[in-house]
Amino acid sequence: MTEAVQHSEEINAFFQQHREAFQDKLLDEAVTVKDKITEILTIGNIDLVTNAHTVVGYIIEGHEEKLKLFAEQEAIAWATHSIELSFKLEWIQAIRRTLWTFLERYNQLADDENAVDFFAMEKWINTRVDTFLNTFFISYSTYKDSLILANRELVENLSVPIIPINSSVSILPLIGSIDAFRASIIEEKVLTEVSVSRIQTLILDLSGIVDMEPEVIFHIMKIIDSSTMMGCKSIITGLRADVVRKMVAFGLLFDPKTKTFGTLQQALNEHLVV
Numbered sequence: 001m002t003e004a005v006q007h008s009e010e011i012n013a014f015f016q017q018h019r020e021a022f023q024d025k026l027l028d029e030a031v032t033v034k035d036k037i038t039e040i041l042t043i044g045n046i047d048l049v050t051n052a053h054t055v056v057g058y059i060i061e062g063h064e065e066k067l068k069l070f071a072e073q074e075a076i077a078w079a080t081h082s083i084e085l086s087f088k089l090e091w092i093q094a095i096r097r098t099l100w101t102f103l104e105r106y107n108q109l110a111d112d113e114n115a116v117d118f119f120a121m122e123k124w125i126n127t128r129v130d131t132f133l134n135t136f137f138i139s140y141s142t143y144k145d146s147l148i149l150a151n152r153e154l155v156e157n158l159s160v161p162i163i164p165i166n167s168s169v170s171i172l173p174l175i176g177s178i179d180a181f182r183a184s185i186i187e188e189k190v191l192t193e194v195s196v197s198r199i200q201t202l203i204l205d206l207s208g209i210v211d212m213e214p215e216v217i218f219h220i221m222k223i224i225d226s227s228t229m230m231g232c233k234s235i236i237t238g239l240r241a242d243v244v245r246k247m248v249a250f251g252l253l254f255d256p257k258t259k260t261f262g263t264l265q266q267a268l269n270e271h272l273v274v
Contacts, residue, residue, distance in 0.1 A: 012060045014106045022056075022102055023049055029094035033087050044081035046074070052095050059099070059128040067128060068135045075139035079147060088136065096129045160189035168200035169271055171264070175208030183219035190223055194232045201271060202227060205264045207238025214250045217243070224258055236260045237267045 015022060026049070027034045033048065040046050051074065058067040078088060103121060163171045172190065193199060204220070212220075224234040236258060247253065254260065261267040 008061050010110070011103070011106055012057065014109075015056060015060065015102060018102060018105075019053065022098060023053075025101060026052060026094055026098045029097050030091055033091045033094070036087055040083055040087070044077050044083055046077050046081075046083070048091060052091070055095060055132060056099060059125060059132070062124075062128075064128065064131060067132050071132045071135035072139040075136045076143050078136075079140050079143040085137075085140065089133075092129065092133050092136075096126070099125060099129070160186050162189065162193045162197075162199075162202075164197065164199075165268070168198070169203070170197070170199045170201070171203045171205060173205040173208060173264075178209060178212055178216050180215055180219065183216050187219065187223045187226070191226055191230065194227055194230050199232050201235065202232055203235045203237060203264065203267050203271070205237045206240070206243070207264065209238075209243065210240065212243055212246070214246065214252065217247055217250075217252050221252065221254060224255065228255070228257070234258050235267050235271070237262070237264045 037048050040048060051070075054070060055067065058064075058070060074088075078085070103125070107118070161173065163173070165171060170193070172186075174186070178186070190202065194202065204224075224236075227234050236254060237260070239260060259267075261270075
């Protein structure tokens with residue numbers, strides 16, 4: 001146990017005694033963040049000042065595991081509410097500077113028996129501040145990546161809304177632009193749903209698609225062919241004139257067995273007749 005750790009109780013008591021002065025100094029150091037404290041509290045229910053006291057306490061007392069756990073908790077809160085990382089970096093560095101200011105004051109007021117060797121203290125304090133900072137940023141990055149992945153999966157699912165009409169007929173209304181990436185997602189989702197839900201007829205409504213590149217048209221043709229191999233016939237509705245002209249120009253034609261209708265309603269009228 002280092003000399004600094006041996007005096008942790010006395011140092012912690014000193015910081016508790018000068019809690020308000022520490023807080024005032026911290027706010028002076030954090031020039032940008034101090035104007036964001038209320039906003040961050042409102043957005044993410046993150047009390048920066050109270051949390052700063054908690055971090056300092058863990059550092060002084062040498063509670064490394066608690067320090068890491070607290071860093072992970074803060075990282076998740078910051079990532080969840082997309083609070084700018086620059087604020088966190090400035091805040092932690094302000095805590096570091098303020099911490100050293102008050103450690104110097106402590107040493108000046110302490111007698112020889114309670115004074116701490118600054119060389120020993122440097123390793124003790126800065127290592128734990130860096131531990132908090134590193135744990136925070138690693139946890140933030142990891143959790144942010146998981147949020148991005150979850151949101152991407154949600155968008156992907158919403159971008160391929162296969163709607164069952166009855167036990168054998170489903171509709172896939174496609175809206176917006178379709179690039180090669182989205183076309184691959186559509187293919188995967190369609191084939192999975194055809195297999196799982198035993199879809200016999202899939203109506204692809206393209207009325208919401210203004211234009212499609214030739215490779216995307218080709219990809220949709222592959223989807224139709226793959227679905228046919230799985231026992232699901234495809235129906236195309238809502239093809240726009242520009243898309244048809246492009247298909248003809250590039251010699252891209254649907255399989256003769258694939259029916260096409262001008263509107264979704266026409267297809268439903270034929271295939272849902274009781």
